[in-house]
Amino acid sequence: MIQLQGVSKQYTSGRGTVTALQKIDLTVNKGEIFGIIGHSGAGKSTLIRTINLLEKPTGGTVIIDGVEMTKLSSRRLQEERRSIGMIFQHFHLLSSSTVADNIAFPLRLSKRPEAEIKQRVQELVGLVGLSGHEHKYPSQLSGGQKQRVGIARALATNPKVLLCDEATSALDPQTTNSILSLLLDINRKLQITIVLITHEMHVIRTICDRVAVIDGGHIVEMGPVTDVFLKPQHPTTRDFVAQLAEDPETTLAETGAEASGRIRIRVTFLGEQTYEPVLFETMRETNVPFVILQGTVSRLKDTPYGQLLLELRVNTAEAEAAIAALRRRGLDVEVIQHG
Numbered sequence: 001m002i003q004l005q006g007v008s009k010q011y012t013s014g015r016g017t018v019t020a021l022q023k024i025d026l027t028v029n030k031g032e033i034f035g036i037i038g039h040s041g042a043g044k045s046t047l048i049r050t051i052n053l054l055e056k057p058t059g060g061t062v063i064i065d066g067v068e069m070t071k072l073s074s075r076r077l078q079e080e081r082r083s084i085g086m087i088f089q090h091f092h093l094l095s096s097s098t099v100a101d102n103i104a105f106p107l108r109l110s111k112r113p114e115a116e117i118k119q120r121v122q123e124l125v126g127l128v129g130l131s132g133h134e135h136k137y138p139s140q141l142s143g144g145q146k147q148r149v150g151i152a153r154a155l156a157t158n159p160k161v162l163l164c165d166e167a168t169s170a171l172d173p174q175t176t177n178s179i180l181s182l183l184l185d186i187n188r189k190l191q192i193t194i195v196l197i198t199h200e201m202h203v204i205r206t207i208c209d210r211v212a213v214i215d216g217g218h219i220v221e222m223g224p225v226t227d228v229f230l231k232p233q234h235p236t237t238r239d240f241v242a243q244l245a246e247d248p249e250t251t252l253a254e255t256g257a258e259a260s261g262r263i264r265i266r267v268t269f270l271g272e273q274t275y276e277p278v279l280f281e282t283m284r285e286t287n288v289p290f291v292i293l294q295g296t297v298s299r300l301k302d303t304p305y306g307q308l309l310l311e312l313r314v315n316t317a318e319a320e321a322a323i324a325a326l327r328r329r330g331l332d333v334e335v336i337q338h339g
C-alpha cells in the first residue's frame with residue numbers, strides 16, 4: 001500500500017545542512033497498523049510527513065496504492081492527499097468552529113452538498129463516540145475528545161491511509177488507551193491502513209502489527225511486533241523494550257555477584273502455549289529443579305506471550321538436556337549465563 005524507496009531528507013538553512021532521513025526503504029501493507037518508534041530527533045516526524053509529502057524528500061520515491069507521489073504536479077498531489085488522513089499530537093482543530101464544523105471542514109473544502117455533509121458528520125460523530133457533543137467548541141472538550149474530533153475529521157473523506165503523528169503523546173495513560181482502542185476499532189471496521197509515529201513502546205505493543213525503529217535517520221530494526229519486542233537486536237530497540245518492564249539483564253547484573261556458577265535461561269512463550277503447563281511438565285520430566293528470577297505474562301496486540309528468567313539448579317549436562325526438551329516443545333530458550 002505504501003512504499004518508500006531510498007527516501008532521504010536534508011534540511012538546509014543558513015546554519016548548515018541537517019540530514020534527517022538517510023535512504024529509508026519501507027513497505028506498509030494494506031490494512032495493517034504500522035508503527036515507527038524513535039527517540040527525539042531520530043527523524044520520525046520527518047518520515048511520516050514524507051508519506052503525504054508535507055515534507056518533500058530530497059531523494060527517493062514515495063508510492064501510495066500504485067501512485068508515485070513524488071512525481072505528481074501540485075494539483076494532482078492535492079487530489080491524492082484526500083485519500084490520506086492525518087491526525088496530530090496537538091489536534092490542530094479550528095478553535096472558533098464547533099465539533100460538527102471541524103469534522104465538516106474537509107468535506108466543505110471538496111464542495112460536497114450540505115445534505116451529504118450533514119449525514120456524514122452524524123455518521124462520523126457516532127463512529128468516534130462523540131454523539132451529543134456536535135455543537136460544542138474545542139475549548140469545551142477534554143484532550144481525548146479533541147483527538148476524537150481530529151480522527152473524525154481525518155476520516156471524513158474516506159481515506160485509504162491514516163497517518164498519526166504522536167497522536168497520544170499529549171494524553172494521560174487512560175485516555176491514551178481509549179484513543180488506541182478507537183484506532184484499532186477503526187482499522188478493523190474500515191480496513192484502513194494506519195501508520196503512526198511514537199516514542200512509547202506501549203503504543204506499539206497495544207495496536208501495531210509491525211514496527212520500524214528509527215535512529216539518527218536510519219531504520220535500525222524492522223519486523224513484526226512479536227519478533228522485535230521479544231528479540232530486540234539493536235541497542236535502541238532494547239532501550240524501548242526496557243521502558244515496559246525491568247530488563248532481565250538488569251536483574252542479572254544486580255544479582256551477579258552471588259550468581260557465579262549458576263545456569264540462567266530466558267524462556268519465551270508465544271500464543272496459546274502461554275496458557276499451557278509446558279514448563280512444569282518439561283521440568284518434571286527432566287527432573288530439573290529451577291527458580292523463577294523474573295517473569296512477565298502479557299499481550300502483544302492480540303497475541304499472548306510470557307517471558308521467564310529461570311535459574312537451573314543442576315550441572316551443565318542436566319541443564320542442557322532440560323533446555324533441549326523445552327526447545328523440542330516449541331519454546332524459545334536463550335541461555336543467558338552458562339555456569
Ligand SMILES: Nc1ncnc2c1ncn2[C@@H]1O[C@H](COP(=O)(O)OP(=O)(O)OP(=O)(O)O)[C@@H](O)[C@H]1O
Nearest residue numbers: 011018019020038039040041042043044045046047
Ligand atoms: N524544518 C527543519 N529545519 C531544520 N532541521 C530540521 C527541521 N525539521 C527537523 N529538523 C531536524 O531533523 C532531525 C529529525 O527531526 P524530526 O523532527 O523528524 O525528529 P523526531 O524523531 O520527530 O523528533 P521529535 O520526537 O523531537 O519531534 C532533527 O535533527 C531536527 O533537528
